[in-house]
Amino acid sequence: MMRWIESHIPGGRKTALLALAFFAVTSLTIALTRFGDALALVWFGTAILVTALIALPRAHWTPVIWCFAALSAVATSLFGFGPHMALQLAAANVFEGYVIARLLLALRPQRDWLESVDGMIVLIVAGGIVGPALAAIPGAFMVALVTPGGWLPHAVDWVASHALGTLLGFPIVYLTASHARPKGAAAVGLPLILEGTAHALTVGAVTALVFLQAQLPLLFLPIVPLLFAAFRLGRTGASIGLITIAVIAIGSLSTGAGFSLPVLNAFGDKVLFLQFYLAVLLLLALPVSVALKQRQLLFDELEEQRALKGLISDHSDDALLNLDSAGLVRFASPASERLSGRDELIGRPLTAFFEPLDEALVLSVLGHAANEPGRTCVLERPVLRGDEQIWLEARVRAVPLAKTAGRIAGYAVTIRDVTASKQAELRALQEADTDALTGLPNRRAFLRHLDAQLAYAADRPFVFAIIDLDRFKCVNDTHGHDAGDMALRRVAAAMGRLSAPERFFARLGGDEFALIAENHDPAEAVALCEELCAAVAALDLPAPDDSTFSLTASVGLARIDRPCSASLALQAADGPLYAAKSGGGNRVGVATATRTQPKIGRPVSSNRAA
Structure with missing residues (x-):
C-alpha cells in the first residue's frame, strides 16, 4: 500500500506516511473513543489531512x-x-480538512500558525471554529439518521471533537512533517529526545495520578508539568504534553478507572466535561508555547544584532555610542577613544568629544533629538587634538521609551572624523x-564681505575704494594679453x-580692483591709496x-557711515574715481560728505609715464 500511494499520490514518501498515519x-x-455508538471523543484525522494538503501546491490537492x-x-x-455511512462521513471529513487548509493558507500565507500570536489566532479560528462548524452541518445530519438524538447535540459533539483533535494534533503533526526543530537540534538530537521523553513521562505520571483516583479534585495538577514542558521545548513540548494528557484521560474514561466527580453521573456529561477540560488545557498551553517561541525568536534576533553590532563597532573607524536619557555614555566602540582623545568614556557626557566652548551647542542638539525621536x-564642529585641528561630525537620534509617549530611553550616536571632506x-x-x-578674492567674495560691512556701517564706519x-x-x-595678465598679477x-x-x-573684474579698509580715518585711507x-x-x-613698461592707477574713495545697498556704495566711489581719471x-x-562734488587728490609723483 505504501508503494502504491508513493507512486500514485503527489508528495511522495511524506504524503504516503501521512496517509498511513491518517x-x-x-x-x-x-x-x-466512540462511546455509546456516538461520534469519537477526539478526532485527530483532520490535523493529518490539513498537514498533507498545506505541504503541496493546490494543483495536487485533488488526488490527495x-x-x-x-x-x-x-x-x-x-x-x-x-x-x-462511510462515504458520506468521509466526504464531510475531507471537506473539513479542505476548508481549514484553504483558510490557513489564505489568512496566513507566511505559515506562522505556530510561531506568532496572529498565526495562532488564525489556527484557532480556522481549525477550532469555522472548519468543524461547516463540516458539522452535513456530518451531524448523517449521524442523526443512524443514532439516537437530534441534529443539534450531534453537531455540538462534532464541533467539540473535531476542533479539539485538530488543535491538539496539528502542532505535533505539522512540526514532525515539516522537520521544524529548534536551532541547534541537529547537534543535540539525543539530549532533546531524552528530554522530550522525560517530559512525556512526567506529564503522564501526574495525569495518571489525577485521573486514576476519585477521592481528590486534582485536575489542576497536570497544568504544572504541561507548562514546564512548554517552557522547555516550546510548541513540541506543549503538543506532547497535551496528547499525553488526552490519551490517559480518554483511557481512564473508557475503562471507568477513576475519573469520578459527584456532579458527573451520566457518561455523556463526563465526555463533555473531558472535552471541555482538554480544550482549556489546549487554550492555556498553546498560546504559552507560541509566546515562548516568539520570545526565543526575539532573543535570537537580539543576539544576532548584538553580534553584528560588535563586529561593526570593532572594525569601524566611526565612534558608535549609546547614551542614557541624561546624555551619559553607556556604550562606546573602540574608535571612540581615538576620536575623543580619552581612555575612558563610560559615564561621561557627549561633550567629552568636543571643545568646552561648544558644550551649549551639544546640549542643544541632544534637546532637539529628544523632542523629535524620529x-x-x-x-559638525572643529576640535583640537594636540596641535592638530580636526572636524568631527556627530549624528544623534533619540530612542523613544516603549509605551511611554514623550519620554526617551536614551540616544544612539555616531561620530566620525570628517576633516578630509571638510578641508575639501x-x-x-x-x-x-x-x-x-x-x-585675490573675486567679485563674489568681495560683495559678500561688503554686505557684511554695510550691515553695521552706522556703528563701524569704513572706507571703500x-x-x-x-x-x-x-x-x-601694444604688448599682448599675456603681458597684460602678468601686469595684473604684479x-x-x-x-x-x-x-x-x-x-x-x-x-x-578686468583691470578694476576694490579695497575695504576698517578702522581707517579718511586721511589714513588717502595715504594708503596714494x-x-x-x-x-x-x-x-x-x-x-x-x-619694459609701467602702469598707473586711479582710485575713487568714499567713507561709508550708514547702512545702504552695495550698488549705492559702488556709486559713492564711482564718482571720485571718474574725477581722478x-x-x-x-x-x-575722495568723495565729500555731501557726495555732490568729489575732492581730487594730488597726483602721485612718478617719473614714469603710462
Whole structure:
C-alpha cells in the first residue's frame, strides 16, 4: 500500500506516511473513543489531512483528498458506523480538512500558525471554529439518521471533537512533517529526545495520578508539568504534553478507572466535561508555547544584532555610542577613544568629544533629538587634538521609551572624523571665492564681505575704494594679453604687500580692483591709496620685446557711515574715481560728505609715464 500511494499520490514518501498515519489514527480514534455508538471523543484525522494538503501546491490537492477520503471511508466501515455511512462521513471529513487548509493558507500565507500570536489566532479560528462548524452541518445530519438524538447535540459533539483533535494534533503533526526543530537540534538530537521523553513521562505520571483516583479534585495538577514542558521545548513540548494528557484521560474514561466527580453521573456529561477540560488545557498551553517561541525568536534576533553590532563597532573607524536619557555614555566602540582623545568614556557626557566652548551647542542638539525621536540631528564642529585641528561630525537620534509617549530611553550616536571632506569643502569654497588670475578674492567674495560691512556701517564706519588701472587697454593692444595678465598679477602682488587684517583687497573684474579698509580715518585711507598708486607706478613690467613698461592707477574713495545697498556704495566711489581719471589719472579721488562734488587728490609723483 505504501508503494502504491508513493507512486500514485503527489508528495511522495511524506504524503504516503501521512496517509498511513491518517488511517491508523482515525481507526484507533473510532475504535477507542466512540462511546455509546456516538461520534469519537477526539478526532485527530483532520490535523493529518490539513498537514498533507498545506505541504503541496493546490494543483495536487485533488488526488490527495480522494486518497484520504477512501481511507476515512474504510476506517468508518471497519470500526465506525459501517459501510452505509462511510462515504458520506468521509466526504464531510475531507471537506473539513479542505476548508481549514484553504483558510490557513489564505489568512496566513507566511505559515506562522505556530510561531506568532496572529498565526495562532488564525489556527484557532480556522481549525477550532469555522472548519468543524461547516463540516458539522452535513456530518451531524448523517449521524442523526443512524443514532439516537437530534441534529443539534450531534453537531455540538462534532464541533467539540473535531476542533479539539485538530488543535491538539496539528502542532505535533505539522512540526514532525515539516522537520521544524529548534536551532541547534541537529547537534543535540539525543539530549532533546531524552528530554522530550522525560517530559512525556512526567506529564503522564501526574495525569495518571489525577485521573486514576476519585477521592481528590486534582485536575489542576497536570497544568504544572504541561507548562514546564512548554517552557522547555516550546510548541513540541506543549503538543506532547497535551496528547499525553488526552490519551490517559480518554483511557481512564473508557475503562471507568477513576475519573469520578459527584456532579458527573451520566457518561455523556463526563465526555463533555473531558472535552471541555482538554480544550482549556489546549487554550492555556498553546498560546504559552507560541509566546515562548516568539520570545526565543526575539532573543535570537537580539543576539544576532548584538553580534553584528560588535563586529561593526570593532572594525569601524566611526565612534558608535549609546547614551542614557541624561546624555551619559553607556556604550562606546573602540574608535571612540581615538576620536575623543580619552581612555575612558563610560559615564561621561557627549561633550567629552568636543571643545568646552561648544558644550551649549551639544546640549542643544541632544534637546532637539529628544523632542523629535524620529529625526536625526547633525552636529559638525572643529576640535583640537594636540596641535592638530580636526572636524568631527556627530549624528544623534533619540530612542523613544516603549509605551511611554514623550519620554526617551536614551540616544544612539555616531561620530566620525570628517576633516578630509571638510578641508575639501573649504578648499572648494576658497576656490569659488578666489580670482584665478591674481589670487585675490573675486567679485563674489568681495560683495559678500561688503554686505557684511554695510550691515553695521552706522556703528563701524569704513572706507571703500575702487582702483582702476589707467589706460590698461593700451597695454593689451601694444604688448599682448599675456603681458597684460602678468601686469595684473604684479599689481595684485603689490596689493598683497599692503594687505592687513583690517584691509580687504579684491579684483572686481578686468583691470578694476576694490579695497575695504576698517578702522581707517579718511586721511589714513588717502595715504594708503596714494601708497598703493606709488607702488603700482614703481613696477617695472617686462614686455615681450625685452623692453619694459609701467602702469598707473586711479582710485575713487568714499567713507561709508550708514547702512545702504552695495550698488549705492559702488556709486559713492564711482564718482571720485571718474574725477581722478578725468584729472589725468595716477591720483586719488575722495568723495565729500555731501557726495555732490568729489575732492581730487594730488597726483602721485612718478617719473614714469603710462
